């Protein structure tokens with residue numbers, strides 16, 4: 427599996443406090459079949475050099491476990507709006523970069539921002555919409571479907587411990603075609619912020635079958651690191667009631 431969003435680097439932002447915890451996360455990732463990780467922290471100008479130094483320190487530790495690492499950032503949308511914004515993307519040569527909206531509001535100038543990013547050669551990945559937004563935002567997201575943005579859902583959002591609301595919303599997004607890849611967004615080796623990829627894979631396998639699971643966990647994340655469009659995820663259509671409620675045709 428390719429994990430495009432994992433807060434593996436220690437001693438920076440809200441990631442693990444020390445190296446041994448990052449190593450425990452790498453052990454867990456290897457057990458689950460992860461072979462590539464985009465190691466992130468929440469962006470701050472002061473972290474630019476520091477993040478890459480920490481990732482460089484972890485590269486050999488990961489390599490012995492069969493995992494390759496890349497250092498990237500998770501940006502608040504406020505940073506995306508800054509003059510001259512130039513993100514570190516999820517992989518060398520990939521146009522995709524991670525954006526956390528941080529709250530339930532969608533800025534009125536989002537379309538314009540997406541267009542400018544496209545002109546500059548970048549593509550926004552909106553992270554964990556199921557944890558940030560209310561379901562009424564699906565209408566707005568559907569209007570963005572023809573733009574260049576992509577949605578990444580968190581693995582843990584499909585597990586019972588995230589609660590019925592988030593479980594239901596994550597599935598609703600998938601069925602509406604608004605989930606392109608699943609990543610861990612892990613910060614710790616245990617608890618709600620652990621790497622829950624293998625567990626989510628099991629749950630989704632029962633619900634959607636192997637083709638959907640492979641696209642979400644393997645194919646699309648890898649394609650995005652290569653700068654290719656993620657495939658539309660095969661999922662059963664929304665019920666007539668959900669289509670009516672969210673203004674979805676077809």
Ligand SMILES: [Fe+2]
Pocket residue numbers: 431433500553611
């Ligand atoms: Fe994150």
